Amino acid sequence: MKRHQSSPIITREQLHLFEPGLEDVSSVFNPGAIHHEGRIVMLLRVQDRGRRTHLVKAVSRDGVRFRIDSKAFPITGLEAFPHQVYHIYDPRIVRIEGIFYITCAVDCSGGCRVAVFSSSDLESMHYVGTLNDEQQRNGVLFDQKIEGRFWMLSRPNEHTGPDGVKSGSRIFAHSSDDLRSWKEEGLVMEGRPHFWDELIGPGPPPIRTSFGWILIYHGVATHFGGGGIYQAGMCLLDLDDPRILRARGELNVLEPREMYELTGQVPNVVFPTACVPIKSRSDGTIWMDDDFYVYYGAADTCIGLAVTSPRKLLENSKAELICKE
């Protein structure tokens, strides 16, 4: 990936929120983003000085300069959530059959869950359901039904680091008829001990191309001092059966190098959460050389922007095609 010359594109100084406690926020990172009515709409993860979490909407014509709302994004229906909610964060947005679905991590009295929210217009979002009642993070929906069912990837929080941070090294697929009750469909991929992606998790929702679903995922190298290095890499999943890994990059395609990625609230982090085609084709397909924007949290402090294409991801990650047996 190549950083955009304007990166970081959103920093805390650009937020001017009028709600009590939100006049002077601490950080803005890990956004969801999608095309809607000729604009790119983003949901920002914002933390205030109480270390409380808010989502805030931002809108752009060019995907680079955003007009940021002055109030928090409304979330309804949480009375149905099975635990006491503390934080709703890391939104990933897709549109399926005309409805927006937003998956978020929810820190709650039960630990961390992946929850699905829906929205008809991206003016607010409503709680729909939870993947399951297990420790989970990084839920991403595929933006099309596969054989009539919704599909999701998620990463269970099965690993506790020396600093107490919960993470994991396995990505699973799940399917559902109604986004409320989910069937586990199996393991998709695991972290690679000793290399760049020891711990892993899905990044942005998968991108549909004619040769497979491209999944940008984050990998954490833990065999260094400090809290690990958060990088981004890619893999390719089968179009018809996304449990099948068709290719996986050997190298990362983005790693912390710039000062705003190396230092901040959590140092050494690039954490992609959204991909948006720069020019959308009328049939919604993405071709090998179509450039798209990748939005990522940098050091859990601000939002970076990088540009890439399917071909660049495959080539620069040194992805090898895994053949069907």
Ligand code: BMA
């Ligand atoms: C992950 C999540 C992300 C965060 C990242 C780096 O485990 O908590 O929200 O951006 O760590 O701190």
